[in-house]
Amino acid sequence: MGKPTGFLEIKREELTDELPLERIKHWNEFHTPMAQEAVQNQAARCMDCGTPFCHTGANLPSGASGCPVYNLIPDWNDMLYKGHWEKAFKLLMKTNNFPEFTGRVCPAPCEGACVLGINEPPVTIKNHEYSIIEYAFEQGWITPQIPETKTGKKVAIIGSGPAGLAAADELNQRGHSVTIYERADRAGGLLMYGIPNMKLDKQKVVERRLQLMQAEGITIKTGVEIGKDVTMQELQQTNDAVILATGSTVPRDLPVKGRELEGVHFAMDYLTQSTKSLLNSNHADTRLPDRQDNYINAKGKNVVVIGGGDTGTDCVATALRQGCKSVKQLEIMAMPPESRADANPWPEYPKIYKLDYGQQEAEAKQGKDPREYVVMTKRFKGEGDKLTAVVTTQIKWISKDGRMIPQEVLGTEKTITADLVFLAMGFTGPEQGVLKQAKVNISERGNVAADYGKFSTNVEGIFAAGDCRRGQSLVVWAINEGRAVAKECDGYVSIKQH
Ligand SMILES: Cc1cc2nc3c(=O)[nH]c(=O)nc-3n(C[C@H](O)[C@H](O)[C@H](O)COP(=O)(O)OP(=O)(O)OC[C@H]3O[C@@H](n4cnc5c(N)ncnc54)[C@H](O)[C@@H]3O)c2cc1C
Numbered sequence: 001m002g003k004p005t006g007f008l009e010i011k012r013e014e015l016t017d018e019l020p021l022e023r024i025k026h027w028n029e030f031h032t033p034m035a036q037e038a039v040q041n042q043a044a045r046c047m048d049c050g051t052p053f054c055h056t057g058a059n060l061p062s063g064a065s066g067c068p069v070y071n072l073i074p075d076w077n078d079m080l081y082k083g084h085w086e087k088a089f090k091l092l093m094k095t096n097n098f099p100e101f102t103g104r105v106c107p108a109p110c111e112g113a114c115v116l117g118i119n120e121p122p123v124t125i126k127n128h129e130y131s132i133i134e135y136a137f138e139q140g141w142i143t144p145q146i147p148e149t150k151t152g153k154k155v156a157i158i159g160s161g162p163a164g165l166a167a168a169d170e171l172n173q174r175g176h177s178v179t180i181y182e183r184a185d186r187a188g189g190l191l192m193y194g195i196p197n198m199k200l201d202k203q204k205v206v207e208r209r210l211q212l213m214q215a216e217g218i219t220i221k222t223g224v225e226i227g228k229d230v231t232m233q234e235l236q237q238t239n240d241a242v243i244l245a246t247g248s249t250v251p252r253d254l255p256v257k258g259r260e261l262e263g264v265h266f267a268m269d270y271l272t273q274s275t276k277s278l279l280n281s282n283h284a285d286t287r288l289p290d291r292q293d294n295y296i297n298a299k300g301k302n303v304v305v306i307g308g309g310d311t312g313t314d315c316v317a318t319a320l321r322q323g324c325k326s327v328k329q330l331e332i333m334a335m336p337p338e339s340r341a342d343a344n345p346w347p348e349y350p351k352i353y354k355l356d357y358g359q360q361e362a363e364a365k366q367g368k369d370p371r372e373y374v375v376m377t378k379r380f381k382g383e384g385d386k387l388t389a390v391v392t393t394q395i396k397w398i399s400k401d402g403r404m405i406p407q408e409v410l411g412t413e414k415t416i417t418a419d420l421v422f423l424a425m426g427f428t429g430p431e432q433g434v435l436k437q438a439k440v441n442i443s444e445r446g447n448v449a450a451d452y453g454k455f456s457t458n459v460e461g462i463f464a465a466g467d468c469r470r471g472q473s474l475v476v477w478a479i480n481e482g483r484a485v486a487k488e489c490d491g492y493v494s495i496k497q498h
């Protein structure tokens with residue numbers, strides 16, 4: 001436990017962020033790390049609540065609650081409070097392969113389930129995770145852990161996102177020879193091309209981990225698409241097991257009039273190209289016809305982002321850094337309440353209104369939150385082939401046959417000037433090509449059919465984990481599944497005869 005009376009004496013303190021109008025001038029992370037003493041002080045707020053919920057990862061009817069990798073939060077808070085940073089680090093590494101990722105991008109369901117959060121601001125758990133792991137790197141406590149004995153068993157992992165990486169880490173530590181195949185030119189999945197650099201630094205943070213894993217003996221082959229460059233059959237013949245960790249990458253489209261106009265793009269194309277260009281040339285390759293990595297540039301443009309989630313927010317923040325003229329974000333759902341609704345009690349994840357980093361930046365630039373709620377896009381307008389506007393209408397949600405459906409509010413049609421539209425309305429599931437070649441069964445929702453806990457598909461020796469199995473989710477769930485599939489796969493290959 002932390003200090004018995006800590007939560008009574010000490011107020012919650014967050015990391016200080018660079019001011020929005022300053023940070024949109026660059027692509028770097030913008031949180032200033034907290035001094036060690038201040039972190040220890042915050043850890044003192046952890047109050048020995050008796051039955052902590054923060055680390056449970058429990059599945060409630062409304063969704064998961066608490067930490068999905070079951071981080072030993074009260075234990076490391078106690079170590080922090082007492083100044084035992086190395087012990088806190090060792091406890092953290094017992095449950096989470098990549099705290100430097102979750103400490104930056106996790107939405108922290110742990111804090112939503114913190115007992116102190118019932119009537120006070122919760123403990124700053126995510127910041128403690130971030131502080132511990134960065135201090136450990138700084139102190140040189142993290143060095144390549146090369147397994148002493150090898151089992152001679154080989155496992156191929158398709159996809160280098162957090163699920164594939166966590167599975168690789170666990171299997172490698174158990175002595176198996178692991179090769180990760182990634183079709184992109186850089187490894188990391190959505191950690192590399194998806195989540196933008198200002199949220200998760202690619203060179204300082206993602207590459208640091210990839211290099212460590214390679215030094216530990218894991219082979220990462222980029223630019224190799226399984227199903228095209230190498231067949232599933234070849235992979236199965238040359239390995240004892242294969243893990244599918246291909247993500248949920250098919251974007252939801254908006255098939256309204258004008259969808260084909262120049263200027264309407266999927267959010268992932270926009271975000272991927274932007275990061276690739278940043279890493280390749282610090283954005284020097286924009287719009288040059290002789291360069292390969294041109295990116296979609298919002299400089300001087302009116303931008304409309306359709307979709308109010310994380311991906312949409314990342315588009316808003318990217319467009320602002322590129323120097324867009326204006327940015328709006330359209331959300332079909334109603335604006336969430338300022339505090340928990342009765343139907344969303346503790347310890348559920350709080351579904352409340354908040355200004356995420358991209359919206360804070362847009363508010364600072366444009367004077368207000370860029371989001372408009374309960375808005376539906378009716379069509380896109382253009383001149384010639386070029387997009388010029390988005391036509392929207394207000395909707396209300398009505399109940400029909402036990403389902404909530406959107407109904408247009410007559411007389412609310414509006415035209416918004418737009419040169420660029422980014423579609424950020426989620427993903428419908430994994431791409432089917434490689435799955436067909438693998439002959440794995442597909443669930444009703446279009447994901448790979450494999451039970452949580454077993455992760456085995458209908459095809460012997462093929463396992464599945466992460467977003468390709470559970471649908472679009474979170475980094476922390478991908479790590480959970482990567483760790484768990486590795487355990488199952490280890491059991492399988494360990495008794496398999498050659
Ligand atoms: C823009 C965006 C922002 C997000 N922000 C957050 C956030 O802030 N916090 C958070 O917790 N979650 C966030 N998420 C969700 C999170 O990134 C994902 O849930 C997580 O990355 C899923 O991990 P994964 O390993 O299952 O798949 P992915 O990360 O999608 O990785 C799958 C990899 O498989 C590769 N692949 C696919 N098919 C093949 C093939 N045939 N051969 C070789 N390689 C292949 C793909 O190229 C990809 O690199 C975000 C998602 C998006 C799209």
Ligand code: SF4
Pocket residue numbers: 066067068069070071073102103106107108109110111125126129476
């Ligand atoms: S991984 Fe996420 S849920 Fe777990 S302790 Fe870290 S921030 Fe909280």
